[in-house]
Amino acid sequence: MQKLKNRMKHGIMFLLLWMGCIATISAQQKTIKGTITEAKDGEPVIGASVSVKGTSVGTVTDIDGNFTLSVPENGKTLVISYLGLATQEIPIDKTVFSIALKENVSILDEVVVIGYGTVKRRDLTGAVASISAEDIANIPVSSVSEALTGKMAGVQVTTTEGSPDAEVKIRVRGGGSINTSSAPLYIVDGFPVNSISDVATSEIASVEVLKDASSTAIYGARGANGVILITTKSGKDGKITASYDFYGTFKNLAKKLPVLSPYEFAKWQYELANIKGKYNPNGNDNYVKRFGLYDDIDLYRDVDGNDWQNIVFGNTGTTFNHSVNVTGGNDYAKFSASYNRIDDKAIMLNSTFQRDNLNLKATFKPMKELAMDFLTRYSATKVRGSGANEQNEKSSSDARLKHVMIYSPIPLRNLTAMDDEEETQSNLYPPTTSIYDNDQRRSQKRTSIQGGATWEIIKGFKLRSELGIEQRSDITDRFYGLSTYFVGPNGQAS
Secondary structure, rough: OHHHHHHHHHHHHHHHHHHHHHHHHHHHHEEEEEEEEEOOOOEEEOOOOEEEOOOOEEEEEOOOOEEEEEOOOOOEEEEEEEEEEEEEEEEOOEEEEEEEEOEEEHHHOOOEOOEEEEEHHOOOOEEEEEEEEEHHHHOOOHHHHHHHHOOOOOEEEOOOOOOOOOOOOEEEEOOOOOOOOOEEEEEOOEEEEEEOOOOOHHHEEEEEEEHHHHHHHHHHHHOOEEEEEEEOOOOOOEEEEEEEEEEEEOOOOOOOOOOOHHHHHHHHHHHHHHHHOOOOOOOHHHHHHOOOOOOHHHHHHOOOOOOOOHHHHOOOOOEEEEEEEEEOOOEEEEEEEEEEEEEEEEOOOOOOOEEEEEEEEEEEEEOEEEEEEEEEEEEEEEEEEOOOOOOOOHHHOOOOOHHHHHOOOOOOOOOOOOOOOOHHHHOOOOOOHHHHHHEEEEEEEEEEEEEEEEEEOOOOEEEEEEEEEEEEEEEEEEEEOOOOOEEEEOOOOO
16 A cells, blocks of 8 residues: 555656646747737738747738747747738737737828839828838848848748858749749839848838839839839938947857767668678778777767867857948038948858948038939948858759768768768768868949939929949959869869
């Protein structure tokens, strides 16, 4: 009887301990669900943005207005937003939500920039999404493209990889094409540009995205994939004022993938050799030369192998951004001058990014009916490193991320580049070698000078003329070492 009581006591303690572990895991992360509708008519809101405040966790509602979201431990507040509807912040105190969004009247009175002027949002017939300078200023990123991520309904922003100068793709309403570009048309202060990656976020006053035919008609076929309009900051009436902004960030590898330990790797090699009939325990074959006798394989349990993920992607990345802005003016002339400097060190070995921006914008009004504006912008970018997966490689064997995952965690003895073994052929080059054998140094400089004049002939009818010139310089120095696809075993181009 006493033994039975002890067993029951131990069973109850184990059950309580198990329930405590489940509760702890649940406390770290929980899944919530909900439905979002319009308060006016009860219709489901499709594509509403649902995010956890203070984190990068978020999602959008489906065709029925439903959403499912995994909330991290530090998630306390849910933020729901949609164009034309008032944003709501709701405490995460349950797992099932039913949320009704009301119409945002103040948004309808906002002035929106479109291709042929400015109108109030309530008078706009086309689909337009916008983001203000205040919203962008609160996001510590190095480019406008990154600042748009998750901020506009119907606008998809993706980054090809994590390197500082990685290509950012923007798609408006999910447009896609097999053989032509799906990129939208970029307009900065009225002038079309090829890219907005060199526009400093501190210079932006507003960003508008035109998403349908009625909005983009003025740009013709060029606006078929949508139009992104960027307006930079202008001078204001009053005394000359100067401001300085700075932010810094630190970043580390968020998660590492599980790989074989030295013991597991050596055991796998012997098992593979045994299956193929290539292992002779009494002989002096390649496996014995590399890993020693199989009877001594337990010695690998105490070996600290190379953590290639940490070696290649284990740097503490830093970003430092400095911005200086000077503005001033009166009824006849206004000006705005700014300088921005960003230094970005990536978490990947041998990867850095630097950019300097100079911007000068002036507006003159010599008479009531005539206004002239002048804009000059200069940017200089320096990039070091070619990223984890080079976009233009002819062979996937040059991908640096691949070497990190498959290279042996322990040194391999008597292994040469001429080895024909299938199980070792792809493990010949250390990940650090593949990094330095795919080195790149890139320098970009862009100078843009624009001018325009607006003459109000009669009230409500204006004539505007614009002239712009842009000069670009792009120099890329690339080094391919012996481990790359482009160089043969003897250092000869293949």
